[in-house]
Amino acid sequence: MRIGAIEAGGTKFICGIGNEEGEIQERVSFPTEHPEQTLSQVILYFRGRQADAIGIGSFGPIDVDVSSPRYGCITTTPKPGWAGFDFLGTMKRAFDVPFGWDTDVNAAAYGEAMWGAAKNLQSCVYFTIGTGIGTGVYVEGKRVHGLVHSEGGHILTRRHPEDDFQGCCIYHGDCLEGMAAGPAIEQRWGTKGSELPADHPAWAIEAFYIGQAVASTILLMSPEKVILGGGVMHQEQLFPLIHREVQRNLNGYVQHEAILSEIEQYIVAPGLGDNAGLCGALALGVDALKQRKG
Amino acid sequence: MRIGAIEAGGTKFICGIGNEEGEIQERVSFPTEHPEQTLSQVILYFRGRQADAIGIGSFGPIDVDVSSPRYGCITTTPKPGWAGFDFLGTMKRAFDVPFGWDTDVNAAAYGEAMWGAAKNLQSCVYFTIGTGIGTGVYVEGKRVHGLVHSEGGHILTRRHPEDDFQGCCIYHGDCLEGMAAGPAIEQRWGTKGSELPADHPAWAIEAFYIGQAVASTILLMSPEKVILGGGVMHQEQLFPLIHREVQRNLNGYVQHEAILSEIEQYIVAPGLGDNAGLCGALALGVDALKQRKG
Numbered sequence: 001m002r003i004g005a006i007e008a009g010g011t012k013f014i015c016g017i018g019n020e021e022g023e024i025q026e027r028v029s030f031p032t033e034h035p036e037q038t039l040s041q042v043i044l045y046f047r048g049r050q051a052d053a054i055g056i057g058s059f060g061p062i063d064v065d066v067s068s069p070r071y072g073c074i075t076t077t078p079k080p081g082w083a084g085f086d087f088l089g090t091m092k093r094a095f096d097v098p099f100g101w102d103t104d105v106n107a108a109a110y111g112e113a114m115w116g117a118a119k120n121l122q123s124c125v126y127f128t129i130g131t132g133i134g135t136g137v138y139v140e141g142k143r144v145h146g147l148v149h150s151e152g153g154h155i156l157t158r159r160h161p162e163d164d165f166q167g168c169c170i171y172h173g174d175c176l177e178g179m180a181a182g183p184a185i186e187q188r189w190g191t192k193g194s195e196l197p198a199d200h201p202a203w204a205i206e207a208f209y210i211g212q213a214v215a216s217t218i219l220l221m222s223p224e225k226v227i228l229g230g231g232v233m234h235q236e237q238l239f240p241l242i243h244r245e246v247q248r249n250l251n252g253y254v255q256h257e258a259i260l261s262e263i264e265q266y267i268v269a270p271g272l273g274d275n276a277g278l279c280g281a282l283a284l285g286v287d288a289l290k291q292r293k294g
Numbered sequence: 295m296r297i298g299a300i301e302a303g304g305t306k307f308i309c310g311i312g313n314e315e316g317e318i319q320e321r322v323s324f325p326t327e328h329p330e331q332t333l334s335q336v337i338l339y340f341r342g343r344q345a346d347a348i349g350i351g352s353f354g355p356i357d358v359d360v361s362s363p364r365y366g367c368i369t370t371t372p373k374p375g376w377a378g379f380d381f382l383g384t385m386k387r388a389f390d391v392p393f394g395w396d397t398d399v400n401a402a403a404y405g406e407a408m409w410g411a412a413k414n415l416q417s418c419v420y421f422t423i424g425t426g427i428g429t430g431v432y433v434e435g436k437r438v439h440g441l442v443h444s445e446g447g448h449i450l451t452r453r454h455p456e457d458d459f460q461g462c463c464i465y466h467g468d469c470l471e472g473m474a475a476g477p478a479i480e481q482r483w484g485t486k487g488s489e490l491p492a493d494h495p496a497w498a499i500e501a502f503y504i505g506q507a508v509a510s511t512i513l514l515m516s517p518e519k520v521i522l523g524g525g526v527m528h529q530e531q532l533f534p535l536i537h538r539e540v541q542r543n544l545n546g547y548v549q550h551e552a553i554l555s556e557i558e559q560y561i562v563a564p565g566l567g568d569n570a571g572l573c574g575a576l577a578l579g580v581d582a583l584k585q586r587k588g
């Protein structure tokens with residue numbers, strides 16, 4: 001079987017072909033432009049590649065409610081041209097194959113549950129900490145939608161006592177994303193995160209915010225694995241800092257070895273590395289094909 | 295069919311008999327004492343009542359992991375005698391019927407999803423705000439367990455600017471439960487919540503904390519309904535205050551009518567009233583019987 005996969009990010013699109021084992025056989029990437037241009041490139045890529053199904057993990061917010069007339073559309077993004085764009089419909093008009101459709105972060109969580117750090121588990125939460133902060137939720141063996149879909153990047157956290165950065169979320173100012181996504185780091189310190197040394201005080205503050213969000217996630221949803229991906233998490237020194245912050249916040253309340261003594265294996269980087277999103281889209285495609293087959 | 299139901303609370307136990315339509319036909323209640331005494335009363339109640347299955351919604355933390363050797367036990371409660379007590383095992387030795395087993399709050403969420411405010415929905419989150427704060431989670435048509443189970447009462451919230459109460463959670467001080475459960479209200483104001491007038495400033499502060507927790511829940515899990523029960527929520531004036539706090543926290547970010555314009559129908563009291571917990575236990579019993587039958 002040849003399964004198509006699209007990781008549709010706000011910055012760049014990645015398209016690829018893979019198989020049911022989660023192996024990516026080929027891939028291309030191009031910057032995200034206006035939807036017409038971008039989708040033309042996507043369609044061109046898949047033309048002639050004979051995919052039996054295609055999975056799409058998309059930036060959002062998107063409509064994932066199958067009973068909604070806007071199912072498959074991007075909803076309210078500030079990205080020019082994309083708000084209201086019928087992404088899935090455009091693809092379906094071009095290719096008569098089964099399609100999978102979910103958020104980029106739900107896809108990443110699903111990819112990790114199929115083939116990555118949460119393999120053989122029934123639940124995981126995936127945080128991507130990059131230009132924004134997004135959350136993907138996989139629970140009791142299912143990707144979670146509900147009213148809309150998870151948007152955990154915008155929860156409110158307590159302020160670090162030494163941090164006077166005002167926050168940069170256009171909706172909430174100092175929500176998690178406003179305090180801890182890549183642009184917040186850059187604005188707080190006047191330097192891109194990638195250029196700050198590993199022992200810079202930025203990372204303790206960063207871990208303080210992420211640690212709170214992860215602790216709240218554990219308390220509310222009790223996932224079997226927490227996966228932290230995205231550009232900012234390339235700073236590997238963040239992991240032990242976050243482990244300590246989560247333990248400090250929970251303070252022994254959740255009596256489970258995964259938190260008390262094995263937290264290094266509980267809050268982890270994506271097992272699929274930077275392929276989590278594309279593999280997740282692939283998993284959506286595999287699913288779509290299975291469902292079509294009955 | 296005669297289905298037994300046990301709502302096992304830390305303060306009192308309620309036992310009853312009902313049917314598959316969620317109707318409770320009879321019930322009794324007694325204070326929670328040492329486990330041996332309490333379970334004797336439970337067993338005495340069900341003896342001769344010919345239940346075809348029994349559902350238990352229990353205070354906790356409890357072990358709900360079917361693969362664990364301690365499945366069916368209460369785990370780490372400070373309640374004398376109950377830590378480690380094999381609740382489910384004791385019941386199984388007394389009655390050879392199928393048993394359902396979950397937390398009291400997951401049971402309440404499930405009861406609401408079967409027969410109450412979340413009927414016909416695939417997800418809801420139930421908060422009980424009483425002596426403690428507990429959360430029950432039902433997502434994609436399933437009760438959520440995961441690593442342990444939801445314990446959302448202990449998430450950290452921001453402090454209300456006019457509140458200098460230190461908080462009374464023995465684990466976290468000023469976590470949600472430490473700031474907003476019944477005992478916190480009583481300690482902050484020197485008067486039981488039930489005796490404070492409806493226009494007392496206590497309620498704006500209470501709504502401030504609950505509103506934050508509900509907003510975080512919406513952002514992380516996107517439930518189709520949020521249900522607020524427990525003794526403190528008998529203060530009905532809290533609902534409109536909480537609606538406004540949630541809208542203020544989300545600030546238009548979650549673009550859905552349920553939040554923007556129909557929040558009175560989205561964040562609601564239990565449809566089953568104070569029967570949510572017992573009906574939920576009944577639903578667990580109904581489930582257990584169905585599963586036994588295949």
Ligand SMILES: Nc1ncnc2c1ncn2[C@@H]1O[C@H](COP(=O)(O)OP(=O)(O)O)[C@@H](O)[C@H]1O
Nearest residue numbers: 009011130131132182183193194230231232234
């Ligand atoms: N090695 C790094 N260290 C710290 N921050 C980084 C690093 N790499 C990328 N970032 C930040 O992460 C953000 C980009 O995140 P990324 O996950 O790569 O893409 P996107 O979120 O746009 O899909 C930028 O704000 C960038 O400054």
Ligand SMILES: Nc1ncnc2c1ncn2[C@@H]1O[C@H](COP(=O)(O)OP(=O)(O)O)[C@@H](O)[C@H]1O
Nearest residue numbers: 303305424425426476477487488524525526528
């Ligand atoms: N009408 C009321 N108004 C405010 N607080 C109340 C009210 N009724 C009960 N409470 C508070 O709720 C707590 C008891 O919660 P409840 O849900 O009845 O039981 P429990 O949590 O022990 O199962 C107590 O702290 C009590 O002060």
Ligand SMILES: [Zn+2]
Nearest residue numbers: 154169172175
């Ligand atoms: Zn925000």
Ligand SMILES: [Zn+2]
Nearest residue numbers: 448463466469
């Ligand atoms: Zn606490």
